[in-house]
Amino acid sequence: MTQGNDFDDASKPGPADEPRLFTALLRPHRALNRKGFLVLMACVSVISFGAGIAFLWMGAWPVFGFFGLDALAIYAAFRIYDRRARASEEITVTTSEIRVRRVSPRGDVVEWAFNPLWVQIDRVEHAEFGIEQLFLVSRGRRVSIARFLGAEEKASFLSALLEALQAAKRGPTYNPVM
Known part of the structure; x- marks a missing residue:
């Protein structure tokens, strides 16, 4: 050959x-870019912390932890969403x-x-x-x-x-x- x-x-x-x-x-499709995600998480954190402090002052201290769990759940959901967008x-x-x-x-x-x-x-x-x-x-x-x-x-x-x-x-x- x-x-x-x-x-x-x-x-x-x-x-x-x-x-x-x-x-x-x-x-x-991605609804949020990196900056949008950081702004959203900052807003959610501030609102959750503020509402948690209000309940803490009223004597319902366990509710403060649930507001923290809500913010953590939203963060985890967006991380999964971001991973799937790859x-x-x-x-x-x-x-x-x-x-x-x-x-x-x-x-x-x-x-x-x-x-x-x-x-x-x-x-x-x-x-x-x-x-x-x-x-x-x-x-x-x-x-x-x-x-x-x-x-x-x-x-x-x-x-x-x-x-x-x-x-x-x-x-x-x-x-x-x-």
């Missing part, structure tokens, strides 16, 4: 070297593949690759609420995508993805002017 017959030649262009027709990085999903379409890369809140990475010529997009729609779920389907595999998006955002995402898939099915274009 000669050097020219080697299929694993790194100098040949592969899917990573191809121009991207579509790329989307999806993340869960998840992401990246969808990339080139002329030779569709790649879905999902990162869990823990940092675990799962990837799927599909041929854009054979992939179909399946959707679950509700008459009143719009698109509820989107799936990429190919060769018996069904992968849920765009789970973080709302119904209107999924509709916009779907139209952009369909446009990119049509471009991928047309194949690469040759532009001699470049």
